[in-house]
Amino acid sequence: MRNKRYSYVGITASCPNVRLLAHLRNAVRRLYPLELISIMGIGTSVPAYCLDQEDALRRLREALKERPEVARWAQRIFTHCGVDTRYTCEPNLLEPANRCRYVPSTPELTIPTTEERMTLYQKESILLAVEAAQKALADSRNRPQDITHLIMVSCTGLFLPGLDAELIWRLDLRGDVHRVPLTFMGCAAGLTALRQSEEIVRREPEARVLVVTVELCTLHIQPSFDKEHLFTAAFFGDGASACVVGMTDREHSVGFAIRKSNSVMLPNTLDKMKWTVGNYGFQLHLSPEIPGLIAKEVPEVFKSFWGDDSLPAFWAIHPGGRGIIDSLQSAFHLSDSQTGASRSILRQYGNMSSATILFVLAQLREDQFRTNEGFKDGVALAFGPGMTVELMRISYQP
Template identity: 50%
Template sequence: MKELKFAGAAGITGIGTSIPKYQLKQNEVFQRIEESCKKDSDVMRWARRIFRQCGVDTRYTCEPDFLKPAGACRYLPDHEEAVVPSTSERMEVYQRESVPLAAQAAREAMTDAKLAPSSVTHLITVSCTGQFLPGLDTLLIKDLELSRRINRIPLTFQGCSAGLKAIQLAKSIVESDSSHHVLVVCVELCTIHFQPPASREALFGASFFGDGASACIISAVTDAEEHVFQLGSGHSVLIPDSVDEMIWNVGNQGFDLYLSPAIPKLLKSFLREEVGLLLGDHLPPLWAIHPGGRGIVDAVQDMFMLDDSQVAYSRDILKHYGNLSSVTILFVLKRMREDLVQQGKEQANGISLAFGPGLTAELLSFSYISRTEKLHSSEKDAAYV
């Protein structure tokens, strides 16, 4: 395994999350789906199957229209003549709702890291569910009172794996200069792209995607930190012959999503080799898996013979929040950290995995450290995978 020198290594020193105020319960969403496709028995049978197996109980949305009675929701109408929101209308919702949600998560992350906004040197913004100019990064600088000279790096339209990609990029920035402090902010409003369920493909988005934002601070780890995820080696890989397995196109009525049911099987075909390349033969106890769906978590658990406790963080986030696209991996890491703090765990190694269009896989090793001065004072200056 590769060793990473402790002093000056990059780590996640603060995490923040936020969700909209409107909760979607799966049974209520299914009622709206049922009203929308009651004349198509094939789609209805498929809907029952997806909603029963997706592993989601509740999600959150920024759009109160989804709380209307079945048949009255503009996104999921119960008759073919209804006019559903255009892409332009959906982008108006995105621009209005994404910034305050992202800002809330960012403030929590900076507070958690005990870092003043003026000390942030780089801002990486991540989103694939909306676009506008001047962009999210520009508005966050004003809202958060960040420096006007901050280095801005927007990552747009890269899907679920982009959150972990941003963390890897921030790690490289901090390792190049230990005075840098990077704020990563991810925000996704997946529900504004719900489509009338005229096909099986349209049902995936309506069955397990939700809205939310997450953020983290990545800085050089000192010997006076608490509850840090120290970041180790990582890499990304593009899987050959898989470009058609996950597709996200801009349509006239929102973004059109296609997810192949073969994705879990494809993960099994390559992921073992990639994890071995990163970690060798030593699998860690901690697994932060992006819960792109129940089948993805199942595939990773089966492949590496993980205990239920090792995938519990991912399943818990999926159950209570759904798939939040790029936002989700920081929700998982935050939940993991809360549990490790409660357990009184001093140190543990882990790996984080996320998957996106391409197909792309992001892999990053890390170590949880409860108090870095203990590690430093005991002269364990080589850490972890």
């Protein structure tokens, strides 16, 4: 008796039994799944006030006119950190040095306290988060009532009821939406939220997860001419971003699909990034060893995660600073075009902590759509306190 012929997704086989056919079908589905966990839509927002780097440096030099050595050091940092513009929710940061409450020459009684900064955070963070979320919902073509899970991310402010509760009412989300607040986790938390959304959708294929991140980093500029404080004041900015993650049909999926993800803590690095509450906002410590540690440790972490496949075609690197991008470009021998999106976001917006990675992904999506080069494999990387490395394998679906 002749064997029957079967065809599945372009593969034709002569199969003596149904078990072999089922095996072939399962193998094809693993390689080319009919449904994908996708970033269905992205939205971003920034405050109204733009900090031009040259103008900020001019006003800082004015404040440092009695400290020429520190002024020269600040000049180098502000000029070479890779930032041209940033955005802030605090208009006072655009005032001349003698009227800016955040410079050390300001009388102590007028320096904004942590309480004042948190009051401004509560007001401005809600507005930015709502705007980014509305854009993500529109971009994904989801209605607010479609959302089953809300992941809210921030490390630059706290209040209760929190941003998650505010968003439910302001966006008209369902009252029974599952809320997952990720607070005080630092720059890597935007990718942490994407990883958690992937895990949710993998467990619950009907889920629609709204991820919202908002960071007002400039509220924590310290009234100090200490070099470490001046360094962090040089490249952090404010912004919010959001996305919707859900299962989509391969034929109708356009944008980024999430393939897999992981999070790894690097040993003996707990003291390299610190974020603590002070009397005048939150105080940030970033070790100058961070770029070197990333160049040394991340290639092995990446190899374990990625396997023996060819290196990714595109890279979404969290632009935590110019040194971090430089170290990864050197370690993986990346082209300028492969780091272009990360450098572009750093140049235009600075480091917006957890919100930044979705800005980079939005830029990459625009780039991929414009070049129209078809399916591509990529990776997203972010780094946070711990030190934590977040990794995500993604693909662009044209």
